[in-house]
Amino acid sequence: MQTDRRRYRLAAFTKNKTNPAYTGARLGADRMAARHGCTLTHHVPDKPDDVDEQRALIEAVLAERPDAILIAPAHATALNDTLRRVLAAGIPLLCFVSRPDDIACTAYVGSDDRALARGIAGHLFASLPKGGDVAVLEGHPNAITTAPRTAGFRDAAEARPGIHIKHTRIGYFQRAEGRTAMAELLATDPRIDGVLAANDAMALGALDAMRESGRKIPLVGVNATPEGVQAIKAGDMLGTAAFDAMKMTCLSVEAAVRVLSGQRVPGEIMLPVEIVDRRNCAAWDRPYSDRPLPEWGAYVTG
Numbered sequence: 001m002q003t004d005r006r007r008y009r010l011a012a013f014t015k016n017k018t019n020p021a022y023t024g025a026r027l028g029a030d031r032m033a034a035r036h037g038c039t040l041t042h043h044v045p046d047k048p049d050d051v052d053e054q055r056a057l058i059e060a061v062l063a064e065r066p067d068a069i070l071i072a073p074a075h076a077t078a079l080n081d082t083l084r085r086v087l088a089a090g091i092p093l094l095c096f097v098s099r100p101d102d103i104a105c106t107a108y109v110g111s112d113d114r115a116l117a118r119g120i121a122g123h124l125f126a127s128l129p130k131g132g133d134v135a136v137l138e139g140h141p142n143a144i145t146t147a148p149r150t151a152g153f154r155d156a157a158e159a160r161p162g163i164h165i166k167h168t169r170i171g172y173f174q175r176a177e178g179r180t181a182m183a184e185l186l187a188t189d190p191r192i193d194g195v196l197a198a199n200d201a202m203a204l205g206a207l208d209a210m211r212e213s214g215r216k217i218p219l220v221g222v223n224a225t226p227e228g229v230q231a232i233k234a235g236d237m238l239g240t241a242a243f244d245a246m247k248m249t250c251l252s253v254e255a256a257v258r259v260l261s262g263q264r265v266p267g268e269i270m271l272p273v274e275i276v277d278r279r280n281c282a283a284w285d286r287p288y289s290d291r292p293l294p295e296w297g298a299y300v301t302g
Contacts, residue, residue: 010040013071016048021223021245024288028246032253068256072097096248098144111271117152120241131162132193137171137202171202178205195219200228239277
């Protein structure tokens with residue numbers, strides 16, 4: 001891709017410093033920005049997923065007038081006034097991972113959360129041929145991805161005779177909170193046949209709780225993080241859905257560069273649902289720094 005010689009200034013906003021998927025997102029954005037000769041700064045709340053802190057970070061950066069802003073918004077609507085000011089200032093707004101309601105962002109890069117949750121839930125249920133009682137670990141209540149993933153889990157359960165979602169607990173998309181939620185379930189219920197975790201971090205926390213209790217229960221996650229893939233290789237996780245935040249930020253950076261260079265980009269770029277398990281995890285078994293950068297033409301045609 002040919003761009004002009006200007007060194008574009010990009011500002012990227014992720015939701016926390018604790019979810020490994022966002023570590024990958026930031027590293028991917030850095031790598032793609034370096035490919036295009038851009039400068040990129042990261043802005044992350046100290047308190048995970050804090051809406052007020054993310055708003056304050058955006059407002060501070062807006063005063064500096066970057067060439068483009070890339071963001072995974074911490075709430076579906078609470079940031080809208082600030083995001084409208086970004087657009088009113090003529091600054092391209094690229095959203096990734098989650099899309100805010102009622103905001104016409106310049107481009108959105110994401111995946112179908114409900115579909116990927118149905119896919120990974122079906123993968124778990126296939127390992128339970130006689131059915132069973134399943135626990136769900138949900139994400140942060142404010143997160144835009146939480147409700148559709150829970151809905152996808154329920155879609156899959158309703159379509160599978162003999163499967164019952166027996167428990168639902170909030171794990172906030174964090175490993176420590178996932179461990180706490182799972183430990184509480186293990187302490188109160190002697191029969192849990194499977195676990196649906198809405199991201200890998202909570203799945204790994206659930207594994208921590210299982211090891212401490214001496215129980216092993218089939219479980220799956222979402223994100224295909226390097227840590228999640230290692231757990232799959234070890235036989236501790238059945239699989240994960242590749243909701244790939246690194247690819248999303250990479251494509252967001254490229255979309256920003258294309259917009260700033262006067263090119264047209266689609267308003268929506270959706271990554272396909274991919275299930276990662278022991279059969280294919282070798283392709284994902286590498287740190288974010290070694291994973292290949294996505295090529296624009298593989299996801300955008302025309």
